[in-house]
Amino acid sequence: xxxxxxxxxxxxxxxxxxxxxxxxxxPEVSERLRMSRSTTYRYLQSLRSYDLLExxxxxxxxxxxxxxxxxxxxxxxxxxxxxxxxxIMRELMLETDETVLLTRRSGANVVCVERVSSQHPIRLSxxxxxxxxxxxxxxxxxxxxxxxxxxxxxxxxxxxxRLTKHSVTEPAKLRRQLEQIRREGxxxxxxxxxxxxxxxxxxxxxxxxxxxxxxxxxxxxFRIVDEAIPRLTACVVRAAQQxxxxxxxxxx
Amino acid sequence: xxxxxxxxxxxxxxxxxxxxxxxxxxPEVSERLRMSRSTTYRYLQSLRSYDLLExxxxxxxxxxxxxxxxxxxxxxxxxxxxxxxxxIMRELMLETDETVLLTRRSGANVVCVERVSSQHPIRLSxxxxxxxxxxxxxxxxxxxxxxxxxxxxxxxxxxxxRLTKHSVTEPAKLRRQLEQIRREGxxxxxxxxxxxxxxxxxxxxxxxxxxxxxxxxxxxxFRIVDEAIPRLTACVVRAAQQxxxxxxxxxx
DNA sequence: CGCATTGTCCCATTTTATGAGACTGCGGGG
DNA sequence: CCCCGCAGTCTCATAAAATGGGACAATGCG
Numbered sequence: 001x002x003x004x005x006x007x008x009x010x011x012x013x014x015x016x017x018x019x020x021x022x023x024x025x026x027p028e029v030s031e032r033l034r035m036s037r038s039t040t041y042r043y044l045q046s047l048r049s050y051d052l053l054e055x056x057x058x059x060x061x062x063x064x065x066x067x068x069x070x071x072x073x074x075x076x077x078x079x080x081x082x083x084x085x086x087x088i089m090r091e092l093m094l095e096t097d098e099t100v101l102l103t104r105r106s107g108a109n110v111v112c113v114e115r116v117s118s119q120h121p122i123r124l125s126x127x128x129x130x131x132x133x134x135x136x137x138x139x140x141x142x143x144x145x146x147x148x149x150x151x152x153x154x155x156x157x158x159x160x161x162r163l164t165k166h167s168v169t170e171p172a173k174l175r176r177q178l179e180q181i182r183r184e185g186x187x188x189x190x191x192x193x194x195x196x197x198x199x200x201x202x203x204x205x206x207x208x209x210x211x212x213x214x215x216x217x218x219x220x221x222f223r224i225v226d227e228a229i230p231r232l233t234a235c236v237v238r239a240a241q242q243x244x245x246x247x248x249x250x251x252x
Numbered sequence: 253x254x255x256x257x258x259x260x261x262x263x264x265x266x267x268x269x270x271x272x273x274x275x276x277x278x279p280e281v282s283e284r285l286r287m288s289r290s291t292t293y294r295y296l297q298s299l300r301s302y303d304l305l306e307x308x309x310x311x312x313x314x315x316x317x318x319x320x321x322x323x324x325x326x327x328x329x330x331x332x333x334x335x336x337x338x339x340i341m342r343e344l345m346l347e348t349d350e351t352v353l354l355t356r357r358s359g360a361n362v363v364c365v366e367r368v369s370s371q372h373p374i375r376l377s378x379x380x381x382x383x384x385x386x387x388x389x390x391x392x393x394x395x396x397x398x399x400x401x402x403x404x405x406x407x408x409x410x411x412x413x414r415l416t417k418h419s420v421t422e423p424a425k426l427r428r429q430l431e432q433i434r435r436e437g438x439x440x441x442x443x444x445x446x447x448x449x450x451x452x453x454x455x456x457x458x459x460x461x462x463x464x465x466x467x468x469x470x471x472x473x474f475r476i477v478d479e480a481i482p483r484l485t486a487c488v489v490r491a492a493q494q495x496x497x498x499x500x501x502x503x504x
Numbered sequence: 505c506g507c508a509t510t511g512t513c514c515c516a517t518t519t520t521a522t523g524a525g526a527c528t529g530c531g532g533g534g
Numbered sequence: 535c536c537c538c539g540c541a542g543t544c545t546c547a548t549a550a551a552a553t554g555g556g557a558c559a560a561t562g563c564g
Contacts, residue, residue: 003301004294006521006551010259011302018323022330027541036523041542042256049255050263051358060541063330064323066358069365071270071316072324073381078274078315106303106318113321129325206309257520258552279510288554293511312510 009033013043014052017064025061072129075113079104081204081213082114084246089116089215092239096232098219099124102204103139104212105147106131108155110140113213124197124218135160135174136167137193138186138201139214144174145181146203146211152178166191186237188229191221198224200233202240207248215240261285265295266304269316277313324381327365331356333456333465334366336498341368341467344491348484350471351376354456355391356464357399358383360407362392365465376449376470387412387426388419389445390438390453391466396426397433398455398463404430418443438489440481443473450476452485454492459500467492 012033017024020032030040044062047053051067076082082102089100093116102114112130117123134140134155144152152175160169168174181187189199201216217224217236224232264285269276272284282292296314299305303319328334334354341352345368354366364382369375386392386407396404404427412421420426433439441451453468469476469488476484 004258004262004298004552006256006258007262007295007298008302010256010262011298011304015302015319015323017330018326022326025541037542038524038544039522042521043259046256046259046263050260050267052263064327066327066356066363066365067267068320068323068327069363069381070358070361070383071267071320071381073379074270074274075316075318075320078269104318106322109322111318111321113318127325129321129323131322131325208309210309212309259521277510289511290513290554290556291552294552 009035010043010046013040014047014064017053017062023056023061023063028061079113081243081247085114085204085213085215085243086116088239088242088246089114092116092215092217092235093118095235096217098217098224098232099126101126101139101216101218103143103201103214103216105134105143108134108158110134110137110143110214118219120223122220122223124220126218132193133161133163135169136163136189138189138199138218139216140193141174141177141181141187141189142201142203142214142216143211145178145187163193164191164195166195168192186233188233196221198229200224200229200236202233202237203244204240205244205247212247215243261287262295262298265292266299266316269305269314275308275313275315280313331365333495333499337366337456337465337467337495338368340491340494340498341366344368344467344469344487345370347487348469350469350476350484351378353378353391353468353470355395355453355466355468357386357395360386360410362386362389362395362466370471372475374472374475376472378470384445385413385415387421388415388441390441390451390470391468392445393426393429393433393439393441394453394455394466394468395463397430397439415445416443416447418447420444438485440485448473450481452476452481452488454485454489455496456492457496457499464499467495 013029016029016032026040026044029044030037044053048062051065053062054065056063085102089102093100097118097120099118100116101112103110104113109131112126112128115126115128117125132140134144156171162169168177186200186202191197197218198221199216199218201214203211204213204215206212215236217232265281268281268284278292278296281296282289296305300314303317305314306317308315337354341354345352349370349372351370352368353364355362356365361383364378364380367378367380369377384392386396408423414421420429438452438454443449449470450473451468451470453466455463456465456467458464467488469484
């Protein structure tokens with residue numbers, strides 16, 4: 001792929017603050033990216049002049065700046081899904097009394113794009129930007145089930161990390177589950193991504209029938225008991241279908 | 253300032269999606285940044301390969317990608333303030349029954365970094381990333397009041413946009429207000445940033461006594477009546493002081 | 505069916521990034 | 535109190551990269 005290595009390094013610097021740690025000193029950045037000090041400082045200055053980075057109070061090191069928050073707000077305006085989905089997500093939350101999540105894929109991870117928290121005193125409260133590996137949890141598996149097969153192959157080449165004792169780490173087993181999800185149109189996870197959390201997810205499709213996001217509910221496992229799952233699943237699937245329908249209406 | 257123009261342009265491309273519009277086609281980017289098509293595409297590819305941008309469904313144009321959300325989540329971990337502030341903000345929300353905001357400055361704007369929404373049916377619901385010009389509204393004026401005087405001079409050189417009929421646009425008047433805020437230790441705004449919204453804000457200081465953020469409550473003006481303001485102000489000031497105290501404890 | 509627009513690729517040219525090193529200022533330790 | 539080491543800034547010759555013109559394919563629209 002044709003790329004732009006200087007631009008790439010600038011992004012590398014920025015993303016270092018997400019992957020490595022929230023506060024990084026210039027020397028550390030310099031070392032990790034194998035760049036000379038002069039070079040590192042120039043990158044940091046550039047990012048700082050845009051408020052994407054800011055200096056920490058004591059002058060030691062940098063951290064992500066307020067501009068990133070502004071950018072993040074703009075994400076939602078670009079993505080058509082959340083606007084359409086939010087009212088339906090709120091209904092689903094009231095119907096099920098559980099936290100409702102809208103997720104999308106980002107490489108080997110799944111990101112929470114929108115959420116409506118349950119009002120229950122005991123509730124899960126994921127936030128926008130929360131990520132989870134693509135093989136664990138109901139949302140993740142739904143998104144993987146409808147992903148491009150070649151991408152799935154690519155992802156399954158690397159060993160799958162075990163997040164909890166219920167995480168599926170065997171590629172063959174995961175593939176069987178994905179097939180089942182495609183057949184049934186939803187996924188259920190018992191503590192795969194987070195211990196003691198049960199999730200139920202269904203795909204959201206755009207006007208061209210491509211799966212663009214997943215809708216899910218998540219709750220502590222002693223609240224989402226087995227007997228309740230059929231009803232909850234039906235709710236999630238129906239809500240996801242409603243969102244899909246509106247996307248099809250709006251974009252055609 | 254020593255900068256890195258290639259990196260800068262990469263950031264320009266990215267930020268274009270915040271400032272100009274949520275979905276931009278390559279030709280438009282090319283035109284706005286005065287770059288050739290080849291160059292533009294290379295930048296877009298770079299950003300896309302990091303998931304900071306993604307292609308819109310129909311293949312026409314790009315929009316901000318999910319990676320931005322992940323980044324935004326990391327902002328809060330870097331910034332020490334929100335963790336400390338959140339529990340106190342929740343208390344303040346319950347005490348006042350109004351939406352509570354934590355804001356910081358970003359250049360000529362003020363950004364909402366954290367918020368706790370009121371549970372009232374009629375409530376304001378700003379979100380993280382919401383921005384407002386630095387001269388309008390209670391939070392903004394608090395942050396400006398304690399900003400570096402030279403920066404204030406710089407900002408007041410440009411004409412101040414009028415957001416509502418109550419916005420302060422006269423530099424001299426604004427300066428008097430800032431002085432008053434420094435004397436009293438809080439700010440009140442009646443519909444300056446948004447019509448029919450009243451806000452009350454107080455500064456948050458770090459261990460070295462620098463103002464690093466503002467705490468505020470905001471509500472529709474028929475709820476925050478004049479008689480209630482003294483009580484609410486006291487609550488806000490006290491909460492801000494509590495946060496400041498904890499910052500001083502933790503970071504020293 | 506063709507014209508206009510978008511997206512990709514290649515390559516000589518020019519621009520720019522790069523890192524070594526010199527210099528400063530600060531803070532901690534001897 | 536002074537010295538040493540580290541963080542940050544600046545300059546400059548060199549090396550490397552970005553750049554944009556243009557050729558080409560694919561797509562879509564009239």
